Amino acid sequence: MNQFSFTKMHGLGNSYIYVNMFEETIPESLLSPLAVKVSNVNTGIGADGMILICPSKTAPVKMRIFNSDGSEGKNCGNGLRCVAKYAYEHGMVKDRSFFIETLSGLVKAEVTVENETVTNVTIDMGKPRLKRSEIPMVGPEAERVVAEPFAVDGQLYEITAVSMGNPHVIFYVDDINKAPVTTLGPIVEKDKRFPEGVNVEFVEVVNDHELHFRVWERGSGVTQACGTGACAAVVASVLNGKTARNKETVVHLAGGDLTITWTDEGNVRMTGPAETICTGVYYY
Numbered sequence: 114m115n116q117f118s119f120t121k122m123h124g125l126g127n128s129y130i131y132v133n134m135f136e137e138t139i140p141e142s143l144l145s146p147l148a149v150k151v152s153n154v155n156t157g158i159g160a161d162g163m164i165l166i167c168p169s170k171t172a173p174v175k176m177r178i179f180n181s182d183g184s185e186g187k188n189c190g191n192g193l194r195c196v197a198k199y200a201y202e203h204g205m206v207k208d209r210s211f212f213i214e215t216l217s218g219l220v221k222a223e224v225t226v227e228n229e230t231v232t233n234v235t236i237d238m239g240k241p242r243l244k245r246s247e248i249p250m251v252g253p254e255a256e257r258v259v260a261e262p263f264a265v266d267g268q269l270y271e272i273t274a275v276s277m278g279n280p281h282v283i284f285y286v287d288d289i290n291k292a293p294v295t296t297l298g299p300i301v302e303k304d305k306r307f308p309e310g311v312n313v314e315f316v317e318v319v320n321d322h323e324l325h326f327r328v329w330e331r332g333s334g335v336t337q338a339c340g341t342g343a344c345a346a347v348v349a350s351v352l353n354g355k356t357a358r359n360k361e362t363v364v365h366l367a368g369g370d371l372t373i374t375w376t377d378e379g380n381v382r383m384t385g386p387a388e389t390i391c392t393g394v395y396y397y
């Protein structure tokens with residue numbers, strides 16, 4: 114019987130099973146099936162996926178994220194805040210500000226510490242990618258996708274697409290509580306116009322610095338929160354003239370609030386909590 118130690122953590126209810134790969138060894142071929150198994154609330158531990166905290170040549174730690182369907186994502190905002198908390202509290206970094214490597218590049222973390230516990234984390238998520246080829250989305254490579262007509266499921270919508278290293282498509286709604294998250298979400302997630310699939314976000318604009326937000330995640334379905342998605346929603350809202358550039362915007366997600374700014378320098382900064390739920394041993 115094989116086993117590995119894990120820590121279950123969450124960012125605004127977006128929970129993952131974290132595995133410290135400085136201490137554990139899991140064959141690469143088992144990572145995807147294990148992400149499916151550990152995510153199952155009945156036969157596994159229960160989470161939105163699995164996140165590996167790995168050695169890196171370019172930063173103190175590297176994050177890899179697997180969705181609950183076993184697919185590997187390229188970035189994870191809530192995950193980054195939890196990885197930053199884990200790394201600081203486990204003495205893997207000494208400073209309160211440090212880099213984390215992701216599959217979509219380096220990001221910078223800054224932890225807030227009270228009584229040796231990380232209570233809040235700011236991640237500089239870098240610059241959003243806005244060209245179709247970067248989302249990726251089919252169509253003229255250098256074009257942006259802002260308020261573009263999008264026919265799907267027999268209806269005509271308007272979409273804005275943003276990558277934060279992973280693909281996001283944003284639909285604006287008048288009432289977040291009536292957003293078609295579980296009906297339209299799974300259809301758009303696998304729409305062929307997004308060759309790598311897409312995270313699907315629904316946004317209700319409150320004012321020029323406040324949004325309501327719900328998400329159907331690629332590979333995980335409905336989650337309580339999506340950090341990269343919230344960043345994409347803020348960028349989309351600035352591009353659509355609905356929120357202000359370089360101004361702290363509060364995004365209300367099902368699991369709580371994130372504060373996000375798309376700075377004039379071009380980077381997106383996200384601040385929010387990260388919490389440890391439990392530790393344990395998983396047998397497989």
Ligand SMILES: N[C@H](CCC[C@H](N)C(=O)O)C(=O)O
Binds near residue numbers: 331340341
């Ligand atoms: N929940 C994550 C996003 C996971 C993205 C993943 N669903 C994908 O891109 O495939 C977050 O906080 O940013």
